Amino acid sequence: MKLNHLQIEIDGIDKEILRDLMEDARKPILQIANKIGISGAAIHQRLKKLEQAGVISGSKYVVDSKVLGYKTMAFVGIYLEKASSNPEVVKELKKIPEVLEAHYTTGNWSILTKIICQDNEHLMNLLNKKIQIIKGVSRTETFISLEQQIERQIQL
Numbered sequence: 001m002k003l004n005h006l007q008i009e010i011d012g013i014d015k016e017i018l019r020d021l022m023e024d025a026r027k028p029i030l031q032i033a034n035k036i037g038i039s040g041a042a043i044h045q046r047l048k049k050l051e052q053a054g055v056i057s058g059s060k061y062v063v064d065s066k067v068l069g070y071k072t073m074a075f076v077g078i079y080l081e082k083a084s085s086n087p088e089v090v091k092e093l094k095k096i097p098e099v100l101e102a103h104y105t106t107g108n109w110s111i112l113t114k115i116i117c118q119d120n121e122h123l124m125n126l127l128n129k130k131i132q133i134i135k136g137v138s139r140t141e142t143f144i145s146l147e148q149q150i151e152r153q154i155q156l
């Protein structure tokens with residue numbers, strides 16, 4: 001691995017390690033080491049360097065929200081009264097647990113959010129009683145996801 005200004009170049013071994021861990025973050029290091037043909041210590045060293053370089057920011061368990069009763073996924077475009085209200089609106093959005101993501105965007109909306117709800121009624125209440133009342137929000141536009149057809153990380 002070498003640093004190239006703000007871009008990091010990783011070698012084939014790093015890519016192979018990352019591919020295995022992106023597939024299953026719980027995969028034992030020794031299993032990866034045996035597959036690649038290097039020591040477990042070498043894998044640990046490479047992972048530490050990748051973390052220090054910011055390539056890896058952690059690992060996580062993926063929870064199936066549908067199993068927990070959250071069946072409605074929606075994308076909500078938020079129009080702001082003025083662009084300068086963005087930081088305050090985002091601060092309030094962070095307080096709403098159903099808001100999974102918020103992106104500052106170009107185009108029609110100022111903010112595009114990804115929201116998970118139990119059902120359409122839950123979504124409607126969330127919009128009317130939590131999001132649209134935030135100071136600085138002028139209006140919203142909502143798109144309900146019928147089915148997530150692709151979910152992946154960057155290919156290495």
